[in-house]
Amino acid sequence: MHRPTAEEAQQSLRDHVVAKALEARAKFVRCVDGHELPVIGAAPASCGCSDQRAVIDAAPAICACSGQRAVASTPPLDRAALDALLLDRSVVRYPLGVRFDSEPLQPGEFACLEALGDHPSAGFCLFVHPMFEAEHDLIPALAVYYIPSVNYGEVATHVEAELFGATLLGLEVEAYYRLLCSVADAVPRAPDSAPSSAPPPPTLGVDPS
Numbered sequence: 001m002h003r004p005t006a007e008e009a010q011q012s013l014r015d016h017v018v019a020k021a022l023e024a025r026a027k028f029v030r031c032v033d034g035h036e037l038p039v040i041g042a043a044p045a046s047c048g049c050s051d052q053r054a055v056i057d058a059a060p061a062i063c064a065c066s067g068q069r070a071v072a073s074t075p076p077l078d079r080a081a082l083d084a085l086l087l088d089r090s091v092v093r094y095p096l097g098v099r100f101d102s103e104p105l106q107p108g109e110f111a112c113l114e115a116l117g118d119h120p121s122a123g124f125c126l127f128v129h130p131m132f133e134a135e136h137d138l139i140p141a142l143a144v145y146y147i148p149s150v151n152y153g154e155v156a157t158h159v160e161a162e163l164f165g166a167t168l169l170g171l172e173v174e175a176y177y178r179l180l181c182s183v184a185d186a187v188p189r190a191p192d193s194a195p196s197s198a199p200p201p202p203t204l205g206v207d208p209s
Contacts, residue, residue, distance in 0.1 A: 021167035024091045028081045077140040095123030100133040108189035
């Protein structure tokens, strides 16, 4: 009997991640006149803008400081669709809620995922920095990054997280990564620290309560 190699197991995981993302995309990504909307085209990081708030200000359609188009005028996954997606156990295996609270976040983190109990069935809470609470077009792109960690636990790395989010949103992985980097760079950090230019890894914390 063939025992899968580590590389084969990793590829199998990533194939499953893509399949789940495509399943979610078919259910929840909005269409117009039978055509899928473009998602986030040129990520804000590539718009040539030096203002770190560009990633936030660009959410409706345009990077205000340069006039260049940064994201689609209508997001393909809005907050209502995200809420429905998070409740779909065929896409998100365990309960996952979103809370806007910076207390558990490290300096420079835009979000972190915490388990609510010893078993995944107890659910998870995604803590998102409050600076993004009103950015309804951006929240779905941030939240879906953490779904592989909920579904697969510690075997899911940033690679699977980026692959899932990019596939679901219809982005190239590099464009999705640049978007996450722009968000991470917009978050306040320790006074003497430099921008990380990288999204936080999708690691899990355990709620001590």
